[in-house]
Amino acid sequence: MRNTNTMDATSTGAIKSGMRRKMKARLSWIPVLAALAILILMLIAGQVHFGSFVTPAMLSSLLVDNAYLVVLAAGMTFVILTGGIDLSVGSVMAFTGMLSAKLLSVGVPVALVIPLMLIAGALFGTMIGVLIHFFDVQPFIASLAGMFLARGLCFVVSLEAIQVKDPFVLGLESARLGYGDWYITPTGIIALIVIAIAAWVLAYTRFGRTVYAIGGNEQSARLMGLAVARSKILVYVVSGVCAGIAGLIFTSYTAAGYSLNGIGTELDTIAAVVIGGTLLTGGSGYMVGSLIGVFVYGVIKTAITYLGADASWERISIGILLLAFVVVQRFIVARANRN
Amino acid sequence: MSENAVVVEMRDISIEFPGVKALDDVDFTLRSGEIHSLLGENGAGKATLIKALTGVYSIDSGTIRVSGTERTFAGTADAQTAGIATVYQEINLCTNLTVGENVMLGHEVPGRFGINWRATHAKATTYLRQLGVDVDPRSQLASHSLAIQQLIAISRAMVVDCRVLVLDEPTSSLDRSEVEQLFAVMRRLRSRNVAILFVSHFLDQVYEISDQMTVLRNGKLVGEYQVGELSRSELISKMLGRELDELESIARNASRTIDRTGNPILKVTGLGRKGGIEPTDLDVYDGEIVGFAGLLGSGRTELVRVIYGADRSDHGAIEVRGKSVRLSTPRHSSDHKIAFSSEDRRAEGIIGDLTVAENIVLGIQAKRGWLRRVSKAQSDEVVAHYIESLDIRPASPHILMSNLSGGNQQKVLLARWLATTPQLLILDEPTRGIDIGAKAEIQREIAKLAAAGLGVIFISSELDEVLRLSQRVVVLRDRRKIAEFDNHENFDIDDIVALIAKEGAA
Numbered sequence: 001m002r003n004t005n006t007m008d009a010t011s012t013g014a015i016k017s018g019m020r021r022k023m024k025a026r027l028s029w030i031p032v033l034a035a036l037a038i039l040i041l042m043l044i045a046g047q048v049h050f051g052s053f054v055t056p057a058m059l060s061s062l063l064v065d066n067a068y069l070v071v072l073a074a075g076m077t078f079v080i081l082t083g084g085i086d087l088s089v090g091s092v093m094a095f096t097g098m099l100s101a102k103l104l105s106v107g108v109p110v111a112l113v114i115p116l117m118l119i120a121g122a123l124f125g126t127m128i129g130v131l132i133h134f135f136d137v138q139p140f141i142a143s144l145a146g147m148f149l150a151r152g153l154c155f156v157v158s159l160e161a162i163q164v165k166d167p168f169v170l171g172l173e174s175a176r177l178g179y180g181d182w183y184i185t186p187t188g189i190i191a192l193i194v195i196a197i198a199a200w201v202l203a204y205t206r207f208g209r210t211v212y213a214i215g216g217n218e219q220s221a222r223l224m225g226l227a228v229a230r231s232k233i234l235v236y237v238v239s240g241v242c243a244g245i246a247g248l249i250f251t252s253y254t255a256a257g258y259s260l261n262g263i264g265t266e267l268d269t270i271a272a273v274v275i276g277g278t279l280l281t282g283g284s285g286y287m288v289g290s291l292i293g294v295f296v297y298g299v300i301k302t303a304i305t306y307l308g309a310d311a312s313w314e315r316i317s318i319g320i321l322l323l324a325f326v327v328v329q330r331f332i333v334a335r336a337n338r339n
Numbered sequence: 340m341s342e343n344a345v346v347v348e349m350r351d352i353s354i355e356f357p358g359v360k361a362l363d364d365v366d367f368t369l370r371s372g373e374i375h376s377l378l379g380e381n382g383a384g385k386a387t388l389i390k391a392l393t394g395v396y397s398i399d400s401g402t403i404r405v406s407g408t409e410r411t412f413a414g415t416a417d418a419q420t421a422g423i424a425t426v427y428q429e430i431n432l433c434t435n436l437t438v439g440e441n442v443m444l445g446h447e448v449p450g451r452f453g454i455n456w457r458a459t460h461a462k463a464t465t466y467l468r469q470l471g472v473d474v475d476p477r478s479q480l481a482s483h484s485l486a487i488q489q490l491i492a493i494s495r496a497m498v499v500d501c502r503v504l505v506l507d508e509p510t511s512s513l514d515r516s517e518v519e520q521l522f523a524v525m526r527r528l529r530s531r532n533v534a535i536l537f538v539s540h541f542l543d544q545v546y547e548i549s550d551q552m553t554v555l556r557n558g559k560l561v562g563e564y565q566v567g568e569l570s571r572s573e574l575i576s577k578m579l580g581r582e583l584d585e586l587e588s589i590a591r592n593a594s595r596t597i598d599r600t601g602n603p604i605l606k607v608t609g610l611g612r613k614g615g616i617e618p619t620d621l622d623v624y625d626g627e628i629v630g631f632a633g634l635l636g637s638g639r640t641e642l643v644r645v646i647y648g649a650d651r652s653d654h655g656a657i658e659v660r661g662k663s664v665r666l667s668t669p670r671h672s673s674d675h676k677i678a679f680s681s682e683d684r685r686a687e688g689i690i691g692d693l694t695v696a697e698n699i700v701l702g703i704q705a706k707r708g709w710l711r712r713v714s715k716a717q718s719d720e721v722v723a724h725y726i727e728s729l730d731i732r733p734a735s736p737h738i739l740m741s742n743l744s745g746g747n748q749q750k751v752l753l754a755r756w757l758a759t760t761p762q763l764l765i766l767d768e769p770t771r772g773i774d775i776g777a778k779a780e781i782q783r784e785i786a787k788l789a790a791a792g793l794g795v796i797f798i799s800s801e802l803d804e805v806l807r808l809s810q811r812v813v814v815l816r817d818r819r820k821i822a823e824f825d826n827h828e829n830f831d832i833d834d835i836v837a838l839i840a841k842e843g844a845a
Binding site: 028201203205206209210212215216217220221223225226 | 414425431440452495499
């Protein structure tokens with residue numbers, strides 16, 4: 001038999017690779033930069049239209065009023081990076097809030113209540129993660145179950161809103177550190193710390209890198225001998241804990257626990273993360289993007305208030321932006337595939 | 340080599356899948372400092388044996404000893420801990436991460452604040468350099484060629500400090516010089532007493548690099564041989580279990596003459612797509628096999644995709660049997676009895692979760708539309724016919740497609756398209772990554788069908804295949820058709836290579 005003459009030449013690719021590499025490295029940051037550009041554009045447009053839109057007070061409130069969303073987005077980013085989704089966060093946030101209000105009202109010390117909130121969040125996350133990994137349930141369905149369960153438990157705790165009078169919890173929101181018109185509350189600081197830790201975990205720990213690997217190619221990650229099972233469950237635990245923290249922030253913000261809090265918040269969170277440039281299919285995205293995503297969301301809310309327009313416009317703008325971003329992402333993915 | 344220490348000893352290994360006994364009491368021994376080839380046809384159990392050794396599958400019975408200690412692997416991580424590293428045929432790395440991360444993932448250098456990326460990348464670079472790979476560890480994996488990715492995957496194996504390196508078809512997407520590079524690395528590892536298990540369907544490469552050979556057939560062990568003691572034809576007959584040289588028996592069926600009067604099945608004029616293929620003319624007549632020769636990226640796949648309507652054309656015209664038609668979607672093409680089997684059978688062909696029968700009937704059903712059911716009797720008949728005529732193994736219509744070997748999956752795909760009774764069949768790399776036996780069967784079937792009047796466009800990277808089958812050869816380069824000629828006896832591979840290489844530097 002004649003020598004099999006295989007002619008596939010891949011070596012020519014090497015020449016172009018240098019050029020392509022530079023493009024690729026930037027490619028994964030493009031959605032984040034796009035989100036930043038949109039944020040800046042919106043701020044400029046607001047300033048031009050309203051005259052005094054971008055003020056220190058407005059920028060400060062952007063963080064403080066959306067602190068709970070920042071924390072939720074941090075947890076959601078982990079989940080979406082693995083290619084999953086967590087629909088339970090809004091309900092879990094409401095439930096941990098209810099739980100804390102109830103426990104505080106019967107006299108449980110706050111030093112015990114806060115850890116319990118985080119543990120409750122973690123338990124929901126663990127349940128969802130185990131369902132997904134060991135019982136092979138779709139993340140959508142598993143977290144939907146978690147969402148209904150948490151919402152149901154809210155009603156079990158109480159149908160009425162429960163006032164919170166604990167000075168520490170209230171202080172998280174009312175205490176203000178300020179410089180001129182700039183201010184920040186403890187809740188805002190918590191949000192920034194959560195984002196910072198989350199960004200560090202993603203970039204500098206094995207767990208964080210495994211999250212990216214799973215999102216890139218779960219099969220490969222498994223064959224590489226990475227702790228896929230543990231990491232996949234852990235991202236939901238992280239998201240659950242974040243929901244617990246968000247519960248604390250939200251309770252402090254509204255000075256009450258109410259069982260109808262946070263309905264639809266999971267979708268706002270997902271929207272913020274996606275607008276922030278994290279690919280819904282997983283494997284690509286950055287924590288700072290999610291922070292920007294939340295700010296974009298916050299600016300839209302503020303602008304609608306300034307306009308005095310109907311609140312429905314907030315939803316419509318978010319919807320349009322989300323659509324635009326998903327299209328941008330598809331475009332980027334298609335380009336990456338072509339290369 | 341047999342005096343070297345035994346590293347892996349597998350005894351009486353059996354693995355059963357629903358409806359298939361994939362491995363049946365197989366023994367396998369691997370010694371340090373040897374390159375040991377595992378040989379067998381598709382479906383012989385090579386992949387299953389490897390997956391048993393690397394912890395992907397758990398064994399139903401038998402024992403695995405690594406360096407004298409009996410082991411049970413619950414997963415790939417266990418096998419890696421035991422010093423067994425694997426590089427799979429479909430490179431299992433993460434394209435969304437950097438080269439350095441892919442090498443070091445799971446073994447990053449810790450620093451005071453989490454991973455020390457500088458040190459991690461530096462370490463990755465040393466491992467890559469050891470294999471003669473000079474790439475920036477901070478570049479994206481996806482930006483490198485498959486060959487480089489393959490070497491990166493091997494670098495990763497080195498990080499684990501493996502005693503056993505399993506290479507499953509590492510050369511299937513490499514060109515000659517890249518194969519040399521890989522072999523140099525393998526020899527270097529052998530001299531460091533690493534035991535290498537090598538699987539390749541290129542027998543030349545097996546003879547060039549290995550010390551020992553183990554042959555499997557139908558899930559059973561045929562025997563273990565030293566490379567020197569078995570000639571190539573003996574090896575093939577042991578793999579196939581029959582004493583004949585399949586490929587030679589269909590030698591040059593090409594010389595059949597084709598009646599080129601009258602209307603061709605397909606007449607393409609000036610068909611092109613920006614960035615894909617420059618305007619090209621092409622005719623395919625009844626009973627004719629038109630072979631496309633050219634490098635990967637020469638435009639051969641792009642051309643057939645445009646013809647079939649899988650990609651949209653910018654300009655040009657297509658006539659089917661003299662009538663001008665628009666083939667802008669695959670649906671149109673299928674209405675004109677044109678079938679297309681994609682080169683990427685995993686992504687664009689097989690449906691792993693359906694059975695063999697369902698995969699075959701899919702084509703007919705799609706053609707009939709969803710409302711007109713294919714009757715059970717009709718489908719059974721079609722399926723049985725193709726399982727027999729293409730020798731699909733295991734010969735059971737009810738097992739899942741994903742449990743079949745690559746060669747048999749390809750036969751099922753061929754059956755799917757044939758069942759729609761096309762007048763023109765486009766086959767893009769139908770024989771890639773499958774072994775000689777299945778290759779021969781597929782080629783023989785194509786030749787037979789063409790002799791009965793089917794028009795075929797046949798694309799293959801293996802030029803001897805193109806020359807053996809086609810009556811007409813089209814040569815492509817740089818997204819352009821550069822030559823077209825009638826195939827005849829005294830035309831050989833070197834002539835085509837010369838054509839492709841000519842002005843190749845331009």
